[in-house]
Amino acid sequence: MSRIGKKPIPIPNNVTVTIRERELEVKGPKGTLVTPIPPGIRFVLEDGQLRAERESDQYAAQHGLARALANNAVIGVTQGFTKELDIVGVGYKADVQGRTVVFSLGYSHPIEYRLPDGIDVKTERVQAKQSIPQYQVTLILSGIDKQKLGQVAAEMHRLRKPDAYKGKGVRYADVPLKLKQGKKSGK
Structure with missing residues (x-):
């Protein structure tokens, strides 16, 4: 199990996240970033937190990567x-x-x-x-x-x-x- 992939990403109030089929769009005070979502990974937004989930253990390698890319996008549009x-x-x-x-x-x-x-x-x-x-x-x-x-x-x-x-x-x-x-x- 990916320890990094399991961690939820807190979404600040001034950031909006749009989840599409193969990409994640993050808008914040500093700009907009689009992050690709690897196959077998999906994101769920609930209670102000973004979580990365994988379909099976076959996609374990991309689980932490997808979460890290999404977290970098959130940090980038808020702090830079x-x-x-x-x-x-x-x-x-x-x-x-x-x-x-x-x-x-x-x-x-x-x-x-x-x-x-x-x-x-x-x-x-x-x-x-x-x-x-x-x-x-x-x-x-x-x-x-x-x-x-x-x-x-x-x-x-x-x-x-x-x-x-x-x-x-x-x-x-x-x-x-x-x-x-x-x-x-x-x-």
């Missing part, structure tokens, strides 16, 4: 999601110009990244991160769709992955980075 990326390195920077982020990451050319709809970004220089040598700026990504937000963060991270020795590059703010030790003298 954020991810932070640190830009670390001498001369490395990121500038927001409308719906485009222009990166300068040590290449011979600037890299322009066009933001998809539903994702917002702002740059911030956080004083608490001065413990990171060569720290430049933090990008704060926000949106209501958790999957799309994670995909955008991964694509920005892939532009210049952190160096293993100095840690220069685009790195996730909440992931600790263990640096390798450089060469030692032969004495």
Whole structure:
């Protein structure tokens, strides 16, 4: 039995859920999200709670997945999601110009990244991160769709992955980075 799949999802008063045959539509103060429902899973809305039920044990693998996707949709339309990326390195920077982020990451050319709809970004220089040598700026990504937000963060991270020795590059703010030790003298 899926422990995650059994847990009911509390639905706040300002959120409306529409259950269709193969999709779940969640509307809230921040927007609308449509989540697919896997085969063999159905949702029941009663007493302000949304429950995921499966037809048989054959669909046990999708039970927890369907519930997690529906829960992420409810959280997304009420609170939203954020991810932070640190830009670390001498001369490395990121500038927001409308719906485009222009990166300068040590290449011979600037890299322009066009933001998809539903994702917002702002740059911030956080004083608490001065413990990171060569720290430049933090990008704060926000949106209501958790999957799309994670995909955008991964694509920005892939532009210049952190160096293993100095840690220069685009790195996730909440992931600790263990640096390798450089060469030692032969004495």
